[in-house]
Amino acid sequence: MKTISAMSKLATSPFAVSENVGRMQSSATMAAMQAAEALRAAGVNVCDFGAGEPDFDTPENIKQAAAAAMKAGRTKYTAAGGIRELQRSIIEFYGRTFGTEYQPAEVMATAGGKQAIFNAVVTLINPGDEVLIPKPYWVTFPEVVVFAGGTPVFIETEETDFVLTPEQVEQAITPRTKLIILNSPSNPSGRVLPPSDFRRIMELTAERGIYVVSDECYLRFVYPPAQVFSAASLPAELRSRLCIAGSFSKTYAMTGWRVGYALASAEWTRAMLKVQGHSTSNTNSIAQWAAVEALNGPQESVSEMLSEYTRRREWLLQALCEIPGMKCGEPEGAFYAFPDVRAVLKNGLKTSGDFAQRLLEEEHTVVTDGAGFGAEGFLRISYATSIDQIKEGVGRIRRLVEKLSEPS
Ligand SMILES: Cc1ncc(COP(=O)(O)O)c(C=O)c1O
Numbered sequence: 001m002k003t004i005s006a007m008s009k010l011a012t013s014p015f016a017v018s019e020n021v022g023r024m025q026s027s028a029t030m031a032a033m034q035a036a037e038a039l040r041a042a043g044v045n046v047c048d049f050g051a052g053e054p055d056f057d058t059p060e061n062i063k064q065a066a067a068a069a070m071k072a073g074r075t076k077y078t079a080a081g082g083i084r085e086l087q088r089s090i091i092e093f094y095g096r097t098f099g100t101e102y103q104p105a106e107v108m109a110t111a112g113g114k115q116a117i118f119n120a121v122v123t124l125i126n127p128g129d130e131v132l133i134p135k136p137y138w139v140t141f142p143e144v145v146v147f148a149g150g151t152p153v154f155i156e157t158e159e160t161d162f163v164l165t166p167e168q169v170e171q172a173i174t175p176r177t178k179l180i181i182l183n184s185p186s187n188p189s190g191r192v193l194p195p196s197d198f199r200r201i202m203e204l205t206a207e208r209g210i211y212v213v214s215d216e217c218y219l220r221f222v223y224p225p226a227q228v229f230s231a232a233s234l235p236a237e238l239r240s241r242l243c244i245a246g247s248f249s250k251t252y253a254m255t256g257w258r259v260g261y262a263l264a265s266a267e268w269t270r271a272m273l274k275v276q277g278h279s280t281s282n283t284n285s286i287a288q289w290a291a292v293e294a295l296n297g298p299q300e301s302v303s304e305m306l307s308e309y310t311r312r313r314e315w316l317l318q319a320l321c322e323i324p325g326m327k328c329g330e331p332e333g334a335f336y337a338f339p340d341v342r343a344v345l346k347n348g349l350k351t352s353g354d355f356a357q358r359l360l361e362e363e364h365t366v367v368t369d370g371a372g373f374g375a376e377g378f379l380r381i382s383y384a385t386s387i388d389q390i391k392e393g394v395g396r397i398r399r400l401v402e403k404l405s406e407p408s
Contacts, residue, residue: 024143028372036366047393049381050366054253059301065293069286078285080277082109086288089295090261098233105266111283113217113247113260119272120213120243125150129178134164136375138187162189166200183215188373188380189338190331192226202238217247218334226332252294257287309335312383319394323401335384342377346404352377363396
């Protein structure tokens with residue numbers, strides 16, 4: 001028999017939305033993308049700092065590999081966890097970069113890093129389980145936990161400039177803690193966990209029997225002196241409850257191709273394969289062959305993108321810091337700046353969301369409100385856009401800040 005609340009839900013909506021899905025929030029980053037698209041469609045000259053994807057094209061050798069795969073008829077179902085060649089290429093990349101020895105039973109290809117995170121969370125979390133999520137977080141983390149019926153428990157990190165510490169993790173652990181989701185380099189803050197702290201967090205979680213999802217989607221975009229570090233390089237006893245979620249999207253400018261991967265114990269991987277096998281099955285067969293080429297072909301495109309991001313980052317940081325009242329910590333990885341705008345909220349503006357809205361309406365400039373990442377008062381500014389756009393956009397932000405400072 002249906003409960004009264006379930007019946008009233010059915011009466012007001014044509015869909016019987018489940019309670020967990022009902023509790024999920026829409027994506028703040030997708031909302032920013034849609035706002036930019038709507039303005040562009042109306043013929044407005046938009047400065048778009050909302051993009052969470054590289055503005056570069058997919059490298060030519062990768063496109064050629066896809067074309068060759070299509071021509072060769074590699075267009076059929078593959079194993080749910082991907083073709084052997086891709087699994088082997090992922091294992092070999094981690095082997096040569098971090099000295100690891102993953103086995104084929106411990107790797108699966110997914111439709112982007114997002115599906116790897118989804119698989120990892122839904123195979124592990126039961127109602128009542130708590131999942132530690134450091135703030136600011138990538139928008140999807142808490143929503144996947146809610147979807148799985150778990151409880152997100154947020155860790156405040158502003159005090160330590162958004163770099164998570166082992167002490168903060170220790171204080172947040174309760175008997176119900178099942179999992180922590182780490183993301184270094186971080187979207188949105190760009191902060192990178194120092195390797196020694198990463199290790200201590202892994203030791204702490206191993207001691208307490210807590211699982212770890214380490215989202216390494218921005219692994220290859222780290223600015224020295226910060227160091228590229230993968231949890232995969234830790235000793236095996238610290239990795240038995242670890243799932244690495246990786247992606248080709250950012251590294252090889254392949255966001256639309258939908259290829260990512262999970263590296264985890266054979267047992268966890270078997271469970272994830274069940275979920276994927278009964279939902280999406282394999283990710284696109286042609287894109288899988290393209291991903292094999294991405295890992296094994298020339299890597300110059302990655303270093304070229306990194307040096308361009310480095311140039312833009314320097315310019316953007318300096319320009320933002322020159323705006324009176326704007327404070328911006330240094331991102332050490334990824335391609336986002338995350339300034340604190342609380343000191344420029346004047347003339348009736350109360351939140352970073354108000355600021356983002358005014359910026360959109362008056363200056364036709366799109367940024368993402370930090371509130372969507374659990375950091376009200378901050379804005380995410382993506383520098384995955386040309387230096388000319390960055391210059392124009394920062395000029396517009398400056399103009400709004402100056403307008404707000406004028407007596408009303
Ligand atoms: C932190 C983080 N993780 C995972 C993803 C997922 O990327 P994809 O599913 O395209 O691999 C993104 C994309 O924006 C991200 O920012």
